[in-house]
Amino acid sequence: MALFALVEVDVYRFLRYVPKNHLSRLAGGLMHVRFPRPIARRLVRWFADAYKIDVSAASRELEEYGSIGEFFTRDLREGLRPIESDFVSPVDGFLRNFGLVTDGKLEQIKGKTYTLDRFLGDETSARRYLGGAFFNLYLSPTDYHHIHSPVGGTIPASLHIPGKLWPVNDWSLANIDELFSINERVITYVDSHLGRVAVVMIGATNVGKISVTYDTFISNASGSPRKASRTYDPPVPIATGDRLGTFHMGSSVVVLVEPGKIDLEKVKLKAGTSVRYGQAVVKQGLGARG
Secondary structure, eight states, rough: HHHHHHHHHHHHHHHHSSOOOHHHHHHHHHTOOOOOOHHHHHHHHHHHTTOOOGGGGSSSOOGOOOOHHHHHTTOTTTSSSOOOOOSSSSSSEEEEEEEEEEETTTETTEEEEHHHHHHOHHHHHHHHTTEEEEEEOOOOOOOOOOOEOSSOEEEEEEEEEOOOOOOOHHHHHHHHHTTTHHBOOEEEEEEETTEEEEEEEEETTTTTOOEEESSSSSOOOOOOOOOOEEEEEEEEEETTOOEEEEESOOOOEEEOOOOTOOGGGGGSSSTEEEEEETTBTTOSSSSSOO
């Protein structure tokens, strides 16, 4: 046990001094290098095979992608992900956990929490979700990497919080305090039938950038970016299941819902299992999308 603990400390020290943001921008750039078609086909095929990706779900044939990055941000075939209700999973991924925001804290991993106000970067916004529900979803390199709106409504505001790019694997969640509040984040607020829902896209190592559909800013940019709050007048309309943004490598999404809006006992999705974008979150739905 002592040896294992020593190894963990060494891993932390190593990762602490690795220039993760710079390396992630480099990795993102390399992912999108367009090689001659025969080389690109082999690289994309290698990537798909290495991560056991279901290529039949992609909207294009594998040979049509000019780089690994282009394939990584692939679209899905039309109609493959029906929108099942008015509150749905925003991603293809793994539902790590869900629960209530208790004493201003969310569960990072069993036995470890992080604070809501630091996570959202604003105490006023954080108060809105005290006692509310959270859903923590992880995207692996295998997954489809566009993020969709879990609810329909309008986008009144967003917040980009620059930060670190620690890995978001289980080791990091268990060993790095406030991991989700340290890493770079893009927060999108959606005013909906469930009140104001927050969709938080969290950067991680090798996430070259996070982009959104409703604005032009990009995360993990070079230079020294500062926290930037944006409001939209008029608010941007968005339907349940519409594309919200894109991870240009794998990471995590946390969805926050105001207190009293949903009954967690009626949640249809199961923690510790894979989910698909468009799946209904609550049993019996909240009204199908028309």
